[in-house]
Amino acid sequence: MSVEVASRTHLPVRTAVRDLRWTRALFGQPTSLLGLVLLVFVVTAAVAAPLLTPYAQEAVDVEARLQPPSARHWMGTDQFGRDILTRVLYGARVSLVVGLLATALATAAGAALGAVAAFYGGAADEFLMRLMDVLLAFPYIVLAIAVAAVLGPSLPNLILAIAVIRVPQFARVTRGAVLSVKQMAYVEAARAAGASPARVLWRHVLPNCLNPVVVLATLSAGTAINAEAALSFLGLGIQPPASSWGTMLADGRRFLLDAPWIATFPGLAISLTVLGCNLVGDALRDALDPTTARR
Amino acid sequence: MLRYVLRRLVLLVPVLVGITALSFSILHLAPGDPVYVLLGQEYTEEAAAQLRRELGLDRPVLVQYVLWLGRAVRGELGRDLITGEKVSAQLAARLPTTLLLAVTSMAVALALGLPTGIASAWRRGGLVDHVSRVVAMVGVSVPVFWLGMLLIVLFSLKLQWLPPGGSLRDHGPVALVLPSVTLGLTFAALIARITRTALLDVLGLDYVRTARAKGLAEAAVLYRHALRNALIPIVTVLGLQVGNLLSGAVLTETIFSLPGLGRLIVDSVLRRDYPLLQGCVLVTSLTFVLVNLAVDVLYAYLDPRIVYA
Numbered sequence: 001m002s003v004e005v006a007s008r009t010h011l012p013v014r015t016a017v018r019d020l021r022w023t024r025a026l027f028g029q030p031t032s033l034l035g036l037v038l039l040v041f042v043v044t045a046a047v048a049a050p051l052l053t054p055y056a057q058e059a060v061d062v063e064a065r066l067q068p069p070s071a072r073h074w075m076g077t078d079q080f081g082r083d084i085l086t087r088v089l090y091g092a093r094v095s096l097v098v099g100l101l102a103t104a105l106a107t108a109a110g111a112a113l114g115a116v117a118a119f120y121g122g123a124a125d126e127f128l129m130r131l132m133d134v135l136l137a138f139p140y141i142v143l144a145i146a147v148a149a150v151l152g153p154s155l156p157n158l159i160l161a162i163a164v165i166r167v168p169q170f171a172r173v174t175r176g177a178v179l180s181v182k183q184m185a186y187v188e189a190a191r192a193a194g195a196s197p198a199r200v201l202w203r204h205v206l207p208n209c210l211n212p213v214v215v216l217a218t219l220s221a222g223t224a225i226n227a228e229a230a231l232s233f234l235g236l237g238i239q240p241p242a243s244s245w246g247t248m249l250a251d252g253r254r255f256l257l258d259a260p261w262i263a264t265f266p267g268l269a270i271s272l273t274v275l276g277c278n279l280v281g282d283a284l285r286d287a288l289d290p291t292t293a294r295r
Numbered sequence: 296m297l298r299y300v301l302r303r304l305v306l307l308v309p310v311l312v313g314i315t316a317l318s319f320s321i322l323h324l325a326p327g328d329p330v331y332v333l334l335g336q337e338y339t340e341e342a343a344a345q346l347r348r349e350l351g352l353d354r355p356v357l358v359q360y361v362l363w364l365g366r367a368v369r370g371e372l373g374r375d376l377i378t379g380e381k382v383s384a385q386l387a388a389r390l391p392t393t394l395l396l397a398v399t400s401m402a403v404a405l406a407l408g409l410p411t412g413i414a415s416a417w418r419r420g421g422l423v424d425h426v427s428r429v430v431a432m433v434g435v436s437v438p439v440f441w442l443g444m445l446l447i448v449l450f451s452l453k454l455q456w457l458p459p460g461g462s463l464r465d466h467g468p469v470a471l472v473l474p475s476v477t478l479g480l481t482f483a484a485l486i487a488r489i490t491r492t493a494l495l496d497v498l499g500l501d502y503v504r505t506a507r508a509k510g511l512a513e514a515a516v517l518y519r520h521a522l523r524n525a526l527i528p529i530v531t532v533l534g535l536q537v538g539n540l541l542s543g544a545v546l547t548e549t550i551f552s553l554p555g556l557g558r559l560i561v562d563s564v565l566r567r568d569y570p571l572l573q574g575c576v577l578v579t580s581l582t583f584v585l586v587n588l589a590v591d592v593l594y595a596y597l598d599p600r601i602v603y604a
Contacts, residue, residue, distance in 0.1 A: 019588075031432075136535070141542035142579065145564050146321055178529055226438050230546055233440050249441060255552070256444060259454050268439035275436035282432070 035279025046092035055083040057090045066259045076261040094244040099225040104248035105163035110149030110170020132168040140165040164228045177209035211288040318576040321359045373570040382574040393555035403479025412490025434484025443477040443550035460552035474551045493525035534590035
């Protein structure tokens with residue numbers, strides 16, 4: 001630990017010690033390793049979907065309706081004879097795109113709001129954080145429904161709706177981190193050396209607030225994927241003929257008795273993807289967040 | 296304390312006005328026209344204009360809102376656009392189901408989550424700790440609507456123990472069993488995790504060592520000394536979960552075809568039923584602020600150091 005403390009005071013930005021903590025967090029434990037494997041699996045499925053399956057995503061085959069898993073259809077077929085495995089593979093694309101973009105948007109907006117609130121303080125801080133409190137407290141589905149209702153259901157709007165509901169968490173976490181980093185001696189030194197407030201914030205404060213934000217972003221990706229599935233399941237997200245794991249579950253719900261496999265595989269896909277994000281996020285938190293490190 | 300509660304109650308008024316005004320304007324900015332939905336095949340320009348006049352939809356949004364607010368204060372929430380039923384009657388019919396669902400699922404969550412969290416923290420690194428952490432991790436990852444379907448397949452379709460869905464009126468209390476377990480399991484995972492963390496924090500403190508040193512039984516140390524102080528973070532997190540609980544209720548009610556408030560919200564959005572949705576928002580936000588107030592009052596009860604002036 002003493003090595004780390006020393007390096008922190010001398011080199012505020014990125015150090016070899018910190019990078020080692022990252023790798024140890026990700027590869028050091030069986031749980032985080034499992035999380036990484038799950039995520040690699042999903043990304044491979046999304047990228048290589050056309051190579052992994054002989055069927056087209058929406059290829060209807062009336063002859064092969066509601067077939068149980070077999071050698072030809074590993075995960076069975078749905079009520080239109082579409083291959084479930086194929087649809088699960090392509091569904092990974094929707095989930096990942098929504099998860100990544102919504103999280104990126106929420107991170108950018110939330111971090112900006114939180115940093116401004118903490119760095120400038122005063123009335124701006126008070127106003128922004130009370131606004132975030134209200135957003136944080138509101139049922140996320142109702143909020144997402146409202147956004148989707150105003151903008152109309154489409155993929156970009158879905159991403160926006162999910163991003164909006166994640167912004168408050170990022171604003172809070174960033175605000176907390178900026179508040180503590182702001183007190184550091186090197187920030188005062190930068191200010192004394194004549195750096196403008198914007199430069200101090202961008203070059204000296206923000207890089208040192210990255211850890212908690214990265215942890216939250218990893219955990220948020222899982223939440224965003226879950227939210228996409230939930231909204232699509234309710235008919236407020238991805239609209240037919242396009243499909244995602246959430247809409248597949250909505251289809252499968254009507255055939256729980258006769259064809260339970262329709263709902264089983266997309267549900268499994270969502271669970272494992274979110275589990276992957278949570279496992280990696282937890283490992284990163286244990287390694288990077290000083291307040292939970294001792295547990 | 297009483298004065299504090301009263302002041303908080305008075306402060307609720309501007310909050311509720313703000314929330315309803317916001318939802319009112321959002322809805323009226325939204326594309327999609329209830330008149331279009333209502334007329335369907337019989338849509339003509341004149342018929343639409345006349346219907347708008349009848350429903351008051353041709354007036355400025357601000358006027359509509361003030362009129363709505365004036366009636367809402369007297370408990371009149373208008374009639375829904377599709378069936379013409381009273382909104383207040385529909386809310387009164389749906390709200391008990393959702394409140395019951397919320398209470399029973401929280402009971403399930405606490406009954407499973409608290410003991411697991413306590414056992415985990417007490418024998419940290421032991422078998423219970425490891426197993427419960429893995430289960431909790433899986434529990435927070437599985438989407439609630441899929442969990443609900445799995446339970447339906449197992450307990451309704453295969454074992455045929457419980458109905459796969461339906462209202463309280465048709466099935467009685469049995470209708471709530473699977474929904475409460477579904478929604479409760481998700482929160483049980485969360486509660487187990489928080490309880491474990493909060494207890495571990497407290498168990499490391501000096502006063503716990505003192506309690507042990509003076510020879511108290513381990514159970515007394517755990518329940519009377521440690522748990523009591525660990526309850527504060529647990530209550531805080533639970534208070535923050537009210538929003539998520541309602542979101543979960545929307546999904547759970549959908550899965551189990553349980554006619555509750557959550558499902559009413561989604562339906563009113565899909566049908567662009569302004570008066571109905573407006574009523575739902577009012578009831579939801581009112582419940583929400585009241586629960587938060589209750590959480591704050593609970594703090595003072597749990598921690599005598601907290602005094603509200």
